Amino acid sequence: xxxxxxxxxxxxxxxxxxxxxxxxxxxxxxxxxxxxxxxxxxxxxxxxxxxxxxxxxxxxxxxxxxxxxxxxxxxxxxxxxxxxxxxxxxxxxxxxxxxxxxxxxxxxxxxxxxxxxxxxxxxxxxxxxxxxxxxxxxxxxxxxxxxxxxxxxxxxxxxxxxxxxxxxxxxxxxxxxxxxxxxxxxxxxxxxxxxxxxxxxxxxxxxxxxxxxxxx
Amino acid sequence: xxxxxxxxxxxxxxxxxxxxxxxxxxxxxxxxxxxxxxxxxxxxxxxxxxxxxxxxxxxxxxxxxxxxxxxxxxxxxxxxxxxxxxxxxxxxxxxxxxxxxxxxxxxxxxxxxxxxxxxxxxxxxxxxxxxxxxxxxxxxxxxxxxxxxxxxxxxxxxxxxxxxxxxxxxxxxxxxxxxxxxxxxxxxxxxxxxxxxxxxxxxxxxxxxxxxxxxx
Amino acid sequence: xxxxxxxxxxxxxxxxxxxxxxxxxxxxxxxxxxxxxxxxxxxxxxxxxxxxxxxxxxxxxxxxxxxxxxxxxxxxxxxxxxxxxxxxxxxxxxxxxxxxxxxxxxxxxxxxxxxxxxxxxxxxxxxxxxxxxxxxxxxxxxxxxxxxxxxxxxxxxxxxxxxxxxxxxxxxxxxxxxxxxxxxxxxxxxxxxxxxxxxxxxxxxxxxxxxxxxxx
Amino acid sequence: xxxxxxxxxxxxxxxxxxxxxxxxxxxxxxxxxxxxxxxxxxxxxxxxxxxxxxxxxxxxxxxxxxxxxxxxxxxxxxxxxxxxxxxxxxxxxxxxxxxxxxxxxxxxxxxxxxxxxxxxxxxxxxxxxxxxxxxxxxxxxxxxxxxxxxxxxxxxxxxxxxxxxxxxxxxxxxxxxxxxxxxxxxxxxxxxxxxxxxxxxxxxxxxxxxxxxxxx
Numbered sequence: 001x002x003x004x005x006x007x008x009x010x011x012x013x014x015x016x017x018x019x020x021x022x023x024x025x026x027x028x029x030x031x032x033x034x035x036x037x038x039x040x041x042x043x044x045x046x047x048x049x050x051x052x053x054x055x056x057x058x059x060x061x062x063x064x065x066x067x068x069x070x071x072x073x074x075x076x077x078x079x080x081x082x083x084x085x086x087x088x089x090x091x092x093x094x095x096x097x098x099x100x101x102x103x104x105x106x107x108x109x110x111x112x113x114x115x116x117x118x119x120x121x122x123x124x125x126x127x128x129x130x131x132x133x134x135x136x137x138x139x140x141x142x143x144x145x146x147x148x149x150x151x152x153x154x155x156x157x158x159x160x161x162x163x164x165x166x167x168x169x170x171x172x173x174x175x176x177x178x179x180x181x182x183x184x185x186x187x188x189x190x191x192x193x194x195x196x197x198x199x200x201x202x203x204x205x206x207x208x209x210x211x212x213x214x215x216x
Numbered sequence: 217x218x219x220x221x222x223x224x225x226x227x228x229x230x231x232x233x234x235x236x237x238x239x240x241x242x243x244x245x246x247x248x249x250x251x252x253x254x255x256x257x258x259x260x261x262x263x264x265x266x267x268x269x270x271x272x273x274x275x276x277x278x279x280x281x282x283x284x285x286x287x288x289x290x291x292x293x294x295x296x297x298x299x300x301x302x303x304x305x306x307x308x309x310x311x312x313x314x315x316x317x318x319x320x321x322x323x324x325x326x327x328x329x330x331x332x333x334x335x336x337x338x339x340x341x342x343x344x345x346x347x348x349x350x351x352x353x354x355x356x357x358x359x360x361x362x363x364x365x366x367x368x369x370x371x372x373x374x375x376x377x378x379x380x381x382x383x384x385x386x387x388x389x390x391x392x393x394x395x396x397x398x399x400x401x402x403x404x405x406x407x408x409x410x411x412x413x414x415x416x417x418x419x420x421x422x423x424x425x426x427x428x429x430x431x432x
Numbered sequence: 433x434x435x436x437x438x439x440x441x442x443x444x445x446x447x448x449x450x451x452x453x454x455x456x457x458x459x460x461x462x463x464x465x466x467x468x469x470x471x472x473x474x475x476x477x478x479x480x481x482x483x484x485x486x487x488x489x490x491x492x493x494x495x496x497x498x499x500x501x502x503x504x505x506x507x508x509x510x511x512x513x514x515x516x517x518x519x520x521x522x523x524x525x526x527x528x529x530x531x532x533x534x535x536x537x538x539x540x541x542x543x544x545x546x547x548x549x550x551x552x553x554x555x556x557x558x559x560x561x562x563x564x565x566x567x568x569x570x571x572x573x574x575x576x577x578x579x580x581x582x583x584x585x586x587x588x589x590x591x592x593x594x595x596x597x598x599x600x601x602x603x604x605x606x607x608x609x610x611x612x613x614x615x616x617x618x619x620x621x622x623x624x625x626x627x628x629x630x631x632x633x634x635x636x637x638x639x640x641x642x643x644x645x646x647x648x
Numbered sequence: 649x650x651x652x653x654x655x656x657x658x659x660x661x662x663x664x665x666x667x668x669x670x671x672x673x674x675x676x677x678x679x680x681x682x683x684x685x686x687x688x689x690x691x692x693x694x695x696x697x698x699x700x701x702x703x704x705x706x707x708x709x710x711x712x713x714x715x716x717x718x719x720x721x722x723x724x725x726x727x728x729x730x731x732x733x734x735x736x737x738x739x740x741x742x743x744x745x746x747x748x749x750x751x752x753x754x755x756x757x758x759x760x761x762x763x764x765x766x767x768x769x770x771x772x773x774x775x776x777x778x779x780x781x782x783x784x785x786x787x788x789x790x791x792x793x794x795x796x797x798x799x800x801x802x803x804x805x806x807x808x809x810x811x812x813x814x815x816x817x818x819x820x821x822x823x824x825x826x827x828x829x830x831x832x833x834x835x836x837x838x839x840x841x842x843x844x845x846x847x848x849x850x851x852x853x854x855x856x857x858x859x860x861x862x863x864x
Binding site for chain 2: 006008009010011012013014016017020021022023025037040041043044047048050052055057058059060061062063064066067068069091092093189191195199200201202203204205
Binding site: 244245248290295296299303306310311312313314316318334335337338339340369370424428429430431432 | 464
């Protein structure tokens with residue numbers, strides 16, 4: 001299942017427009033805040049697909065019957081650009097466990113690279129709901145690698161939700177091709193192209209640099 | 217149109233369960249935070265009903281076409297319990313104008329009262345989208361009074377969205393009876409009863425007191 | 433005691449510079465956020481003057497002795513401009529009680545006015561610590577009126593802390609003249625002048641309008 | 649210079665008491681929020697040591713002279729426990745660049761270990777102000793290793809500020825012994841002991857687990 005937010009009109013589209021806007025990008029606080037808000041609301045949409053159970057709650061004035069999400073959720077994030085998105089997801093699912101993983105493009109030549117995973121901190125994923133986020137799905141290679149390493153080392157979740165703000169068509173296809181068919185995708189917008197350096201066009205540039213500063 | 221969040225399973229139900237829970241209520245920070253999160257997500261749902269226009273946005277790497285909400289939104293809140301809900305709505309619609317209004321139950325006898333409006337700060341509402349919030353819709357009398365005063369004094373919005381976390385059946389009926397038929401309602405849960413002091417049963421108690429402390 | 437933040441170099445000065453800046457003011461989210469951050473940090477400075485008691489805390493690995501603020505704090509705010517400042521203060525003192533009061537300039541002529549108090553929600557103040565905030569201390573008349581009404585109706589706090597971002601010299605003098613000598617002042621900057629319409633010069637304009645939109 | 653927050657009475661002590669409290673720790677949202685608030689206020693204290701320059705700011709009503717911090721700040725954080733502290737620091741210094749580094753205890757035997765650095769994303773540090781945070785300074789080995797690697801690879805900052813919530817006496821001594829004499833320390837509390845597994849006693853347990861869930 002692909003939930004493409006640009007197909008519907010929601011306020012999330014305004015946040016994505018600001019993220020893309022080369023003028024608004026000068027304000028890194030707003031940039032991070034927009035990623036965080038997208039995480040918040042994408043988490044809310046994902047919550048519609050989770051499992052709920054009915055409970056009785058004692059109020060000061062009586063007993064209320066409430067339906068409560070009782071899935072065990074693990075919020076996974078790919079460093080470093082995923083952090084503000086993760087912050088929003090964690091604000092929505094404040095009792096979730098968390099997995100942090102880093103993957104980078106190791107360049108073999110100027111334009112050819114493969115993905116190396118270097119850092120991982122994660123709980124068991126077995127039979128839990130994994131929500132794995134990265135703002136940009138460019139080639140899709142790092143998302144696929146991270147998912148594979150996480151699930152090989154920590155067990156198979158009962159469901160996986162991939163969260164991304166902008167995906168390239170190729171990146172989304174690559175990811176869907178390599179991940180199981182029942183994985184769900186929550187994507188802000190799909191852009192048509194990847195350039196020679198594997199940046200999404202028109203995209204928004206480098207989300208990590210815009211959120212946290214250019215790294216050497 | 218009534219959008220009743222308890223009809224669907226979303227994480228908002230968990231927040232409402234915590235708001236109701238007499239044990240969790242001891243943590244007023246969490247209480248305020250849950251109201252804020254409900255405001256955030258209800259705002260997001262409301263945004264699906266707004267008007268959008270297509271714009272071109274210059275990114276660092278190209279030009280993107282984005283659909284942007286271009287309604288003029290006024291977020292109205294009823295003091296004081298509405299403030300945390302308003303905070304969440306304003307986080308979602310950060311460029312909105314704001315209206316703040318206070319109304320109170322003036323008791324004629326111990327159990328009989330009417331609503332007095334004492335404070336109002338508001339922009340023109342003419343042809344704008346008014347989102348008016350109060351966490352509890354008990355009798356509905358203060359919501360109706362506030363809406364009438366706002367629109368009489370500031371002009372008629374092109375649409376009104378009423379946001380409330382818990383409504384009584386009677387309160388929702390009263391409100392729908394007295395407001396125009398095209399008003400939309402975004403309600404967390406509808407509870408069956410009002411007690412003699414016009415508190416919702418089972419409800420959650422006094423939202424203002426729980427968020428800000430008991431007032432004399 | 434007057435604690436004048438502009439006498440020391442702290443990051444709060446950057447926030448005040450942004451609040452004043454006519455270009456940065458276009459971003460009302462940043463405007464509110466700067467008021468909130470000033471509230472956060474002024475609250476922290478005020479906390480150095482409060483009473484603490486020693487407690488033992490059970491950790492997972494032993495018992496720690498901790499000094500804990502045990503004053504009963506009431507955070508008072510003057511509508512509507514005080515709300516973002518109040519939000520920051522409440523983030524610092526999350527267990528405080530809260531008082532909300534509104535006062536407005538009732539114009540007798542175009543340039544002459546007196547202060548009317550119209551809304552008040554407050555707990556007992558007797559023997560508590562009152563922290564009362566308003567971003568602008570222009571004439572000081574509304575601060576003085578609000579303090580008097582709060583303390584006449586809700587009892588005398590054991591100490592009062594006035595929080596303001598920008599005060600005029602006259603406004604600060606007026607306030608100090610009319611409030612008890614032991615009141616403490618936490619002021620971001622003191623500006624030299626009031627214009628004929630009682631706006632602080634150079635000031636920042638109307639804080640309420642900049643945070644929440646122009647009201648009719 | 650060591651700034652030991654437990655020597656003074658500030659509201660930060662309340663946050664530390666909650667962080668330590670085995671009952672309050674059950675609420676991971678509050679745990680993260682307390683780390684964030686400590687980051688906020690420690691950042692504010694650090695800002696008193698930074699460089700400022702005088703600027704003129706155009707307000708809507710005149711020109712104000714403001715003193716502005718103009719240091720280039722890099723906020724460094726050690727994964728994963730440092731992230732909520734970093735969030736607070738970044739809220740205070742919203743225009744800072746950021747460095748993220750991971751270091752872990754590689755166990756040679758059950759109780760003997762050395763530190764390995766596995767992930768690093770950082771800008772140039774040359775002549776900037778580095779604020780490097782980790783909530784727990786247990787042995788101090790990972791702080792020392794991270795600082796050395798950051799400065800060897802990214803250049804020498806003009807000043808370094810180490811931020812930590814709880815340090816062991818040994819850990820603080822170890823760090824001071826291995827870092828340059830002009831490094832500043834901003835420590836919430838110093839605890840007397842390290843146990844055989846290098847946990848601080850009484851401390852608070854594992855800050856990363858309490859914030860993000862137990863990792864396998």
